[in-house]
Amino acid sequence: MQEDQIRGQAIALNDVTKSWDGTLAVDRMNLNVEPGTFTVLLGPSGCGKSTSLRIIAGLEHADSGEIAIGGKSVGHLPPAKRDIAMVFQSYALFPHLSVAENILFGLKVRRASKADQRTRLNKTADLLGLSELLARKPSQLSGGQQQRVALGRAIIAEKPICLMDEPLSNLDAKLRNTMRTEIRDLQQALGFSMVYVTHDQAEAITMADQVVLMKEGRVEQSGTPREIYEQPATTFVAGFIGTPPMNVLPGSALAAATGQANANLDSITLGVRPEHVSVSEHSGVPAIVEHVEYLGADILADCRVGNEKFIARIEGHASLSPRAEVKLHWPAEQMHCFDRSTGERTPSDKDLFNHLLSA
Amino acid sequence: MMHRREWIYGWLFLSPALLFLFTFTHYPAVKTIVSSFFSTPRGKRPAKFIGIENYQALIQDEVFWKVLTNNFWFAVGTIPISVGLALLMALWVNSKLKGTTLSRIAFFAPTVLPLIAVANIWLFFYTPGFGLIDQFRSGLFGLPAINLLGNPDTVLAAMIVVAIWKEAGFFMIFYLAALQSIPPVLKEAADVEGASNFYYLRKILFPLLMPTTLFVSINAVINSFRLVDHIFVMTEGGPDNASSLLLYYIYETAFKYWQTGYAATLTVVMLILLSVLAIGQFFLFDRKVHYQ
Ligand SMILES: Nc1ncnc2c1ncn2[C@@H]1O[C@H](COP(=O)(O)OP(=O)(O)OP(=O)(O)O)[C@@H](O)[C@H]1O
Ligand SMILES: [Mg+2]
Numbered sequence: 001m002q003e004d005q006i007r008g009q010a011i012a013l014n015d016v017t018k019s020w021d022g023t024l025a026v027d028r029m030n031l032n033v034e035p036g037t038f039t040v041l042l043g044p045s046g047c048g049k050s051t052s053l054r055i056i057a058g059l060e061h062a063d064s065g066e067i068a069i070g071g072k073s074v075g076h077l078p079p080a081k082r083d084i085a086m087v088f089q090s091y092a093l094f095p096h097l098s099v100a101e102n103i104l105f106g107l108k109v110r111r112a113s114k115a116d117q118r119t120r121l122n123k124t125a126d127l128l129g130l131s132e133l134l135a136r137k138p139s140q141l142s143g144g145q146q147q148r149v150a151l152g153r154a155i156i157a158e159k160p161i162c163l164m165d166e167p168l169s170n171l172d173a174k175l176r177n178t179m180r181t182e183i184r185d186l187q188q189a190l191g192f193s194m195v196y197v198t199h200d201q202a203e204a205i206t207m208a209d210q211v212v213l214m215k216e217g218r219v220e221q222s223g224t225p226r227e228i229y230e231q232p233a234t235t236f237v238a239g240f241i242g243t244p245p246m247n248v249l250p251g252s253a254l255a256a257a258t259g260q261a262n263a264n265l266d267s268i269t270l271g272v273r274p275e276h277v278s279v280s281e282h283s284g285v286p287a288i289v290e291h292v293e294y295l296g297a298d299i300l301a302d303c304r305v306g307n308e309k310f311i312a313r314i315e316g317h318a319s320l321s322p323r324a325e326v327k328l329h330w331p332a333e334q335m336h337c338f339d340r341s342t343g344e345r346t347p348s349d350k351d352l353f354n355h356l357l358s359a
Numbered sequence: 360m361m362h363r364r365e366w367i368y369g370w371l372f373l374s375p376a377l378l379f380l381f382t383f384t385h386y387p388a389v390k391t392i393v394s395s396f397f398s399t400p401r402g403k404r405p406a407k408f409i410g411i412e413n414y415q416a417l418i419q420d421e422v423f424w425k426v427l428t429n430n431f432w433f434a435v436g437t438i439p440i441s442v443g444l445a446l447l448m449a450l451w452v453n454s455k456l457k458g459t460t461l462s463r464i465a466f467f468a469p470t471v472l473p474l475i476a477v478a479n480i481w482l483f484f485y486t487p488g489f490g491l492i493d494q495f496r497s498g499l500f501g502l503p504a505i506n507l508l509g510n511p512d513t514v515l516a517a518m519i520v521v522a523i524w525k526e527a528g529f530f531m532i533f534y535l536a537a538l539q540s541i542p543p544v545l546k547e548a549a550d551v552e553g554a555s556n557f558y559y560l561r562k563i564l565f566p567l568l569m570p571t572t573l574f575v576s577i578n579a580v581i582n583s584f585r586l587v588d589h590i591f592v593m594t595e596g597g598p599d600n601a602s603s604l605l606l607y608y609i610y611e612t613a614f615k616y617w618q619t620g621y622a623a624t625l626t627v628v629m630l631i632l633l634s635v636l637a638i639g640q641f642f643l644f645d646r647k648v649h650y651q
Binding site for chain 2: 057078092095096106109110
């Protein structure tokens with residue numbers, strides 16, 4: 001299968017800025033995509049993911065900054081000259097053309113030979129399981145099949161870069177999971193570089209080699225899914241990643257709850273992932289259970305620590321009832337510490353945490 | 360039981376519309392067909408059945424053949440150009456060029472004006488010596504005055520220009536609506552694949568506009584028989600019937616010469632002609648039209 005490998009290209013954004021009538025959509029964005037890797041742009045609605053992707057594609061022009069593909073500056077080039085493929089959220093299939101004609105569109109534009117068209121179409125249709133559907137019109141396909149046709153149109157020419165803007169958001173949950181794996185496998189098998197936009201953090205964590213988390217047009221953190229999950233750079237990242245996301249609360253609230261006043265705690269924000277929390281008999285942070293959600297394998301307990309909400313994810317066989325008073329415990333090394341004013345990660349003070357938890 | 364009640368309600372709701380449809384469309388149509396086989400009643404002489412005599416007269420009638428030929432050229436002159444122009448204007452107006460609001464209004468203006476008013480404006484353009492056209496000709500090139508409406512060779516062309524001016528703006532609205540309903544992302548997808556503007560126009564936009572083209576061209580065909588208001592104002596069919604169209608001839612026959620029997624015959628011919636054309640267009644286009 002070695003000859004099937006496309007050589008992916010590197011993508012680099014350098015201080016790219018774009019604004020719409022005064023509002024900044026993308027603010028001095030930096031991005032490096034290694035050749036042949038899978039990068040996910042992640043963030044809440046309106047944070048500039050689509051705009052960044054469209055700037056890479058050349059569908060939008062940056063106000064300033066540099067865009068390079070394969071080491072060459074492409075800022076002045078139209079989309080067709082950037083050697084990219086793109087899958088749109090709405091699929092953008094041509095409604096009057098058959099599946100085969102949709103997939104072959106780009107090859108026909110570039111006047112590939114008939115023989116070349118045929119072999120590539122067969123290969124792509126086989127790969128995506130579309131062989132039986134080639135004569136149909138897009139309106140005669142299910143959402144998932146339309147999605148595959150859009151994928152087919154993107155991969156048939158074996159471009160070194162593929163861009164996707166929320167390609168799965170129109171599909172139901174089950175199909176979304178299947179397609180996630182399919183897209184990831186396809187990217188690995190063919191070896192192109194992928195930039196993939198989503199606002200679903202679970203999708204990002206499962207698919208990506210690199211996650212780029214954006215907020216208000218800026219890159220909040222970029223790194224491997226593990227880095228993003230285990231070492232969130234800011235409270236925003238901490239609160240965005242994970243189902244449910246990390247508990248983030250002021251140090252002073254925890255101090256008050258445990259009765260361990262400490263000047264150091266006033267200037268920091270603390271974070272603990274729900275899955276690291278356990279219920280302890282003897283020591284820990286006192287909390288009141290407000291609501292219990294049984295998920296089978298485990299239990300989600302909405303608790304209150306002082307006035308702060310706090311979620312614990314604990315093993316399913318534990319029994320908890322609403323209004324119970326419990327003590328919550330977690331390993332000190334699973335605590336995250338952020339500067340209270342900037343929200344940025346700061347080194348943790350192990351002794352302080354041990355002290356807190358031993359209450 | 361329930362079915363029967365609904366059935367009665369259905370007809371009750373339909374009856375006002377049906378009443379009007381029958382009195383003003385179906386009954387006159389049938390009456391026209393019947394009249395075309397009768398002579399024109401005069402004074403105390405009632406209309407009497409004369410079989411196909413009216414139709415025989417029609418075949419002998421030189422003016423009929425003349426207005427039919429005129430109408431043919433009028434249709435050939437107006438339909439493709441007004442539809443083509445409408446599409447061009449819609450593409451122009453739909454693009455993100457500057458001043459689109461102004462051009463939208465400018466292109467749309469002829470549509471809101473009644474044809475009579477349009478005819479008056481063009482009468483001013485065409486007036487020999489003083490009209491806009493002659494002002495230009497003499498002012499810029501020192502050419503002598505011409506009488507476009509007084510010359511049998513040019514009068515039909517002058518009428519065609521007026522009709523195109525009036526119709527193109529109207530058809531543009533339909534194209535504009537159709538263009539607005541085509542998602543812009545299709546253009547972006549084509550751009551990413553390297554399709555030129557022309558390729559996109561030819562392979563994506565035109566096929567997607569086909570239903571509109573069918574609708575607009577059927578309307579254009581009907582209008583080329585229906586629109587005669589400007590003839591009243593500008594030429595009254597002259598000179599020498601050079602600008603008379605079928606409907607105008609029917610009007611003259613019926614209400615100037617009061618030959619109602621013969622007018623009915625002419626009307627039947629026009630009805631048949633229009634039906635054949637409309638149905639023919641449907642079959643011609645149907646295979647090429649993609650409905651969403
Ligand atoms: N064509 C446009 N004209 C004006 N403002 C725009 C345009 N496109 C995007 N914006 C603005 O730019 C900002 C970023 O938009 P963008 O579409 O990149 O967000 P996004 O991260 O893709 O959000 P979503 O997840 O909702 O798709 C938003 O505030 C949006 O309102
Ligand atoms: Mg978006």
